[in-house]
Each structure stands twice: as C-alpha cells, then as structure tokens.
Amino acid sequence: MSSSHYSLAELGWHPVFMQQLSLDDLEQGRAARVAAVHRDRLIVLTEAGEQALDLTGQWLQATPDERPTVGDWLWLYDDASRPMRMLERQSLVKRTASGSNPKPQLIAANLDTLFVVSSCNADFNPSRLERYLALAFSAGVDPVMVLTKADRCDDPEAYRQRAQSIRTDVPVVVLNALDDGIREALSPWLLAGRTLAFVGSSGVGKSTLTNTLMGREDQATRAIREDDAKGRHTTTSRQLVRLPGGAWVMDTPGMRELRLGDATEGVHRLFDDLDELAGQCRFNDCHHQGDDGCALEAAVEAGELEPRRLQSYLKLLRETERASRTAWQQREKWKSFGKMARRVQREKQARSGRME
Numbered sequence: 001m002s003s004s005h006y007s008l009a010e011l012g013w014h015p016v017f018m019q020q021l022s023l024d025d026l027e028q029g030r031a032a033r034v035a036a037v038h039r040d041r042l043i044v045l046t047e048a049g050e051q052a053l054d055l056t057g058q059w060l061q062a063t064p065d066e067r068p069t070v071g072d073w074l075w076l077y078d079d080a081s082r083p084m085r086m087l088e089r090q091s092l093v094k095r096t097a098s099g100s101n102p103k104p105q106l107i108a109a110n111l112d113t114l115f116v117v118s119s120c121n122a123d124f125n126p127s128r129l130e131r132y133l134a135l136a137f138s139a140g141v142d143p144v145m146v147l148t149k150a151d152r153c154d155d156p157e158a159y160r161q162r163a164q165s166i167r168t169d170v171p172v173v174v175l176n177a178l179d180d181g182i183r184e185a186l187s188p189w190l191l192a193g194r195t196l197a198f199v200g201s202s203g204v205g206k207s208t209l210t211n212t213l214m215g216r217e218d219q220a221t222r223a224i225r226e227d228d229a230k231g232r233h234t235t236t237s238r239q240l241v242r243l244p245g246g247a248w249v250m251d252t253p254g255m256r257e258l259r260l261g262d263a264t265e266g267v268h269r270l271f272d273d274l275d276e277l278a279g280q281c282r283f284n285d286c287h288h289q290g291d292d293g294c295a296l297e298a299a300v301e302a303g304e305l306e307p308r309r310l311q312s313y314l315k316l317l318r319e320t321e322r323a324s325r326t327a328w329q330q331r332e333k334w335k336s337f338g339k340m341a342r343r344v345q346r347e348k349q350a351r352s353g354r355m356e
Ligand SMILES: Nc1nc2c(ncn2[C@@H]2O[C@H](COP(=O)(O)OP(=O)(O)OP(=O)(O)O)[C@@H](O)[C@H]2O)c(=O)[nH]1
Pocket: 148, 149, 150, 151, 152, 175, 176, 177, 178, 200, 201, 202, 203, 204, 205, 206, 207, 208, 209, 256
C-alpha cells in the first residue's frame, strides 16, 4: 500500500459534493475516493491515506448502478457500524448491457474530461469521433478531441479543421503523443485534482499519451496489461493513476471497449442544431428520408448541411434507440434476477438459522 497522503482537493473533491452532506455528516465522517474495485473489496483514498473496504450488507444487494465504481466518492462514518454512503455522481461512464449479459458495467465515475483520441491518418473518421462525443455528453463528461501522430502527417492542420467542424465548442488538440510537449498542450485539463480518461480505437496512442504524461517508457504499460489479462490482483495505480502534475488518469479495463450504448440524450445534444431544424419538418413523424417537406433534406439541398452529418445523425439515433430498448429489457431481466437472488439468500439464511 502506498503511504502517499493527499488533500481532498488533490483527490479531486468538488465543492458541489458538500451540498449532499449535513452538518452532522461533516462532524461524524470523512470522504473517501474509490481508486480500485476488486469484486466486493474497494481500495479507497482518503486524507489519511489508502485503505481497503469490504462491501457488506446493503451494498451486496444493490443493483450494479448503485454499487461504487472507480472514481466514486464515499462518506465513511467514524462509527463503523453506521453504513457508508455513496455521494451522487457528477458524471458516470458505463458500458451498457449487451447480448445475453444483463449486467450493465460501470466504468468510471466523477470524470472531468474525456479525451477522445483519433490520429491524423486512416483512423480519422468524423462519425467515429461523433460517436465518442455523444457518449461523453450522455455520461456528463466534457470531451476534448485529441488527434495524435501529427509528426507522421503532411497536413495536420487539415485534420484539425475537420475535427473542429464537428463541434466548434469542443476543443481539438493535434499532437505527437511521443513528444514531451503534450504536457503543455494538454495542461488546461491536467490541473491537480482533475480526473480524466482516454478513449478511442486500438492503436491511436492512448497508452503512449499516458506514458508520455507519466514520463515513463512504453514497456511499463505493456507489462501491466499482461498482468491484467492473467487476472492477477491489480493495484490502485492501475485504475486511477496520478500524473506528476496531480491530475488522475482513469485506466479501467472497460474504458478501452466502450460502445455507444443507449446514449440517445448525448446524440441529441451533439446534434442539437439538427434537432432544432427537424422541428421545422412538415410532419411530426418525418423520417428525414425522402419525406415531403423535410427541413433537414432541404438544408442538404441548399448546401447548408453536410450530407454526412445528416446520415450520421440518423444512424446514431437508430443505434441508440435500439440500444436503449435492449437496455430496458436487460434492466427488467436484471431486476427479476436480483429478486430471485435475494429470495435464495433469504432461504439460505432461514435454513442456516434453523441449523443453529
Ligand atoms: N509517431 C507517432 N507514433 C505514435 C503516436 N501515438 C502513438 N504512436 C505509436 O502508435 C502505436 C500504438 O500506440 P498505443 O499508445 O499503443 O495505442 P493505444 O491507443 O493505447 O492502443 P490499444 O492499447 O490497442 O488501445 C505505438 O507504436 C506508438 O508508439 C504519435 O503521436 N506519433
């Protein structure tokens, strides 16, 4: 266990969390931030240092959404018999249920920045960037677009402009992930206590960015990932990594495999201009595909709307709506599974009670 001590501000505490606490809470407890989750055991960071906590009682019965995940803030009472509380999250990245797996997976809570990473080469794809931006919006995290491999590209500026045209209010940073200069380029989002994560396709440079910010060699991450694959006990540093300047990088395993999921809200926010325009279509139930009086298609005709954006909007909406239907069905399935599990537990307890 590390012996480092950090103040609450250094751990990423936001004053807004105070609003969830009473005077009584403040006098009788203290804050702890979840740095790692291993099944029913949490590793938390407090002002007094690192500590392990076992989840018991109500926490074992909680739905996946209510269970603490990396980045969560807990309130621990001095009276150990008083159950801890989880403070309401400012943001939450989760992987939605898929296929036969009814269990949504929480990836990270209370992130300040999601770096959406692509590179100035064949990986660059505006629709893929849009997908990640929608995901960030629906998770409640501010996105920043990072385009790597500028050093291998003839015209990085052209890539910057294409990325910026997706959303003018989301910052775009073009860089060489191997260059120490990225600390300066990303400094607005690396302030002490800020929490961030990198998402993007395989090979775009997410590990390289973390390594350069950490000032370490590529080799180190490779070793860590081999350990993870074998399911060995992981330490705090693997899930919540502190950068030399004091920002925290979330590197939870699921972060690399994020899918759009039921981010319908995020898609609407990303395409708010198209939503507004759709309000001017002649028919309320316009499909924007050859319908009479479609305002979106008229805008494309008039050269005011990029056809690619309209296609992406319609595609992402179809995708998220399908996912949110599935997520709803999975939630129902999970709820009835939870009921069954609780009944089995009660029966078990009753039986062991009789045996005593
Ligand atoms: N020249 C150059 N090479 C880069 C840059 N960013 C990443 N690379 C190289 O691209 C390769 C892939 O980078 P990674 O950092 O492993 O990519 P990743 O996104 O972590 O990939 P996954 O772990 O598969 O998700 C490595 O060989 C890096 O050295 C860059 O900006 N410039």
